Amino acid sequence: MRGPGGGGGTRPPRPPARPAAVLRLGNPRRRINVGLVVMTFVLSIFAGRLVQLQGLDSKIYTAEAAKQRVHEETLTARRGSITDANGHELAVTVEAREIFVDPAEVEAAKRDQVATVLAKELGEPKERVAGLLANTASRYQKVAVAVPSVAERIMAHGFKGVGSTHRYRREYPGGDLAGTLLGFVGDAGTGLAGLESTFDKVLSGRDGKQLVETGAAGQRIPMTRSTQQAPVDGRNVRLTIDRDIQWAAQKAVGEQVAATGARTGSVIVMDVQTGQVYAMANAPELDLRNWAKTPQENWANRAVTEVFEPGSTNKVITAAAALESGAVRPGTAFTVPDRIRCADQVLKDSHPHATERLTFSGVVATSSNVGTILAAQRIGDQKLHSMLERFGFGAKPGSGLPGEEAGLLPDWRTWSGSQRCTVAYGQGVSVTALQTASVYQTIANGGVRVTPQIVAGTTTGNGAFTPSAPGKKTRVVGERTAKEVTAMLEAAVSEQGTGNLAAIDGYRVAGKTGTAMRYDPSCQGYCGYTATFVGFAPADKPRLVVLAVVQDPREGYYGGEIAAPVFKKVMTFALKSLKVPPTGTRPSPVRIRAGG
Structure with missing residues (x-):
């Protein structure tokens, strides 16, 4: 054996090689059991939630869903007439249509055209109608109440943002005939003066209501339930006036x-x-x-x-x-x-x-x-x-x-x-x-x-x-x-x-x-x-x-x-x-x- 300085000495022996690692596979039965436990836990959470939704809290969620889907509509009672002693009508209720606009829905480029048409058909000043259309922060502006035929002509134009709804209108065929005696009805349909006020409860009757189901856009859902309480029309008042x-x-x-x-x-x-x-x-x-x-x-x-x-x-x-x-x-x-x-x-x-x-x-x-x-x-x-x-x-x-x-x-x-x-x-x-x-x-x-x-x-x-x-x-x-x-x-x-x-x-x-x-x-x-x-x-x-x-x-x-x-x-x-x-x-x- 050579010393450190010598040129012919022998190398020290190499350490013995490590034996190759052996991959040991887990127990399949154990792995399946763990997976089943996890799945059972998750499914139990879902099942519990379903039990809560469909069982314990079902009435609460059903009511919440109904609030979003079911809407109440008022069925307006027809106001009774006031007649003279011989049955001639002095104050009468006729069917009408309320014309309204959704200013946000009316296209800006068509506002002038819409204002022109509505003003002409309804006999309203164009400036007033234009002012209503300009109020884009509002989603509902009443324009006027019109007879059904006028409303049909307006709706035939197909203007987006213009609509009509059914209502009644009070008319006085005689104009000023017995005017201070009869009195008049306000926009809300309530008598404000004269006999219209004194006999308001008799004339106005009792409004009805109905519950209808509608979709997200407000359209009525066909074939769904509808509950209705019919209105009771007002009674007619006959005067001694000739x-x-x-x-x-x-x-x-x-x-x-x-x-x-x-x-x-x-x-x-x-x-x-x-x-x-x-x-x-x-x-x-x-x-x-x-x-x-x-x-x-x-x-x-x-x-x-x-x-x-x-x-x-x-x-x-x-x-x-x-x-x-x-x-x-x-x-x-x-x-x-x-x-x-x-x-x-x-x-x-x-x-x-x-x-x-x-x-x-x-x-x-x-x-x-x-x-x-x-x-x-x-x-x-x-x-x-x-x-x-x-x-x-x-x-x-x-x-x-x-x-x-x-x-x-x-x-x-x-x-x-x-x-x-x-x-x-x-x-x-x-x-x-x-x-x-x-x-x-x-x-x-x-x-x-x-x-x-x-x-x-x-x-x-x-x-x-x-x-x-x-x-x-x-x-x-x-x-x-x-x-x-x-x-x-x-x-x-x-x-x-x-x-x-x-x-x-x-x-x-x-x-x-x-x-x-x-x-x-x-x-x-x-x-x-x-x-x-x-x-x-x-x-x-x-x-x-x-x-x-x-x-x-x-x-x-x-x-x-x-x-x-x-x-x-x-x-x-x-x-x-x-x-x-x-x-x-x-x-x-x-x-x-x-x-x-």
């Missing part, structure tokens, strides 16, 4: 208001025996097709809401009180100057005249203020106040009309010195047109007051009519008193009276003029006049009462010249329309002047 008489009343008072430059006017036509109202007209009247553009003060039915001092039409109550008390008789003589002192006031007669001798019938026929005061002094304040109450002053007439006022009747113990006199001839108390008409209905009906009635009854969809209860009857004065007052009122329409312009050829007419100073808050006192005429015919067999009142006329102001011609026109038309024949009798002579 369409033709209403038209004549509106025409007459409207023309007179225009001719005299008056502020307003009202006319009432009433059946003497039943208290049913055949006409209730106001001027200006409300055009129900454009109610939203009409000042709100013209929405009110002035015949029942406007309060005024009645003036000489009130003298019939003083006359009735004097006759009932026995203090005077129709022929009782009065010495009547043309003025009289009451406390600190000197009150003038209706016209200047020398001191004259009048019968009590003459006092009423010539409408003497002074003579009426002299008669009232014989019965006293308390009895006069009581008679005013019995005729309905200070209480609502009971017609049930919206806004009905009770007027003003101060307690007799609070009357001032001058008021003790002025109340006798209709100043110092206030009433409505309907209250005044009711007073004359009472006299014409032999002293029996009947509560005014405007609704005849209701009709269901199958035509079953339910009449309203008849008006309440109340004995106010005796039949003899009523006949004596009637004779005085008939004399008032004669050539000797103040109401001769109300006379009707062939008919006996009883009535009374009224000219009262008008209290106006705008001038904080009395400014202007109220001109009134109210009467009935035929006087010997009364059928109809007609009242005409004109507020603040500028061309004249006496009731006999302003209101009496309106009464004559309306009464003449109503008598002919209802085929009321003349009685053919002549009135008994009434002595106006007293001897000696």
Whole structure:
């Protein structure tokens, strides 16, 4: 063996080689068992989840799915009609289509075209329609309500983002016929004024509903379940109003208001025996097709809401009180100057005249203020106040009309010195047109007051009519008193009276003029006049009462010249329309002047 430095030494021996690695395969049975355990665990999780979804929580998820798929739709009930006494429709519901747009869906390039078409078909300003289309942040903009044929023409264009939906629309065939009496319905289908508001629950019925299944895009899924609760249509309301008489009343008072430059006017036509109202007209009247553009003060039915001092039409109550008390008789003589002192006031007669001798019938026929005061002094304040109450002053007439006022009747113990006199001839108390008409209905009906009635009854969809209860009857004065007052009122329409312009050829007419100073808050006192005429015919067999009142006329102001011609026109038309024949009798002579 060589040393380290030597050149011929031998190498050390190599370490022995490692034996080759041997690959040992796992136990197949063990591997399969592990896999089965893992699979069983995973499947058990799925199975548990399925049990939870389909078993334990199934109702929760079913309900959630139903919320997304099932939708409730309202089935609108059809609003009932309002008709006149003969079944003519004054307010009716018709089928319509609501046209709407989804501004986000309307193509920008077609907006001008869409606006042009919609504006033309719907009669809307193009600028308004364009403004709705420009509101792209909204997904729904109502454009207008149209008749079905117009909606069909619009939808035929196939504009994307333009749609229509079924709805009902309220229409008033007469336009302004009985406008303030009927009232109107708002966009939501609810009555907002007049009888539409008062009888809203009766007219509106009850909406129904249905549940339908729809897809993600909102389309209805065919062959799926649909649950429906049918709507109950509203009942029809039949009025006592006669369409033709209403038209004549509106025409007459409207023309007179225009001719005299008056502020307003009202006319009432009433059946003497039943208290049913055949006409209730106001001027200006409300055009129900454009109610939203009409000042709100013209929405009110002035015949029942406007309060005024009645003036000489009130003298019939003083006359009735004097006759009932026995203090005077129709022929009782009065010495009547043309003025009289009451406390600190000197009150003038209706016209200047020398001191004259009048019968009590003459006092009423010539409408003497002074003579009426002299008669009232014989019965006293308390009895006069009581008679005013019995005729309905200070209480609502009971017609049930919206806004009905009770007027003003101060307690007799609070009357001032001058008021003790002025109340006798209709100043110092206030009433409505309907209250005044009711007073004359009472006299014409032999002293029996009947509560005014405007609704005849209701009709269901199958035509079953339910009449309203008849008006309440109340004995106010005796039949003899009523006949004596009637004779005085008939004399008032004669050539000797103040109401001769109300006379009707062939008919006996009883009535009374009224000219009262008008209290106006705008001038904080009395400014202007109220001109009134109210009467009935035929006087010997009364059928109809007609009242005409004109507020603040500028061309004249006496009731006999302003209101009496309106009464004559309306009464003449109503008598002919209802085929009321003349009685053919002549009135008994009434002595106006007293001897000696």
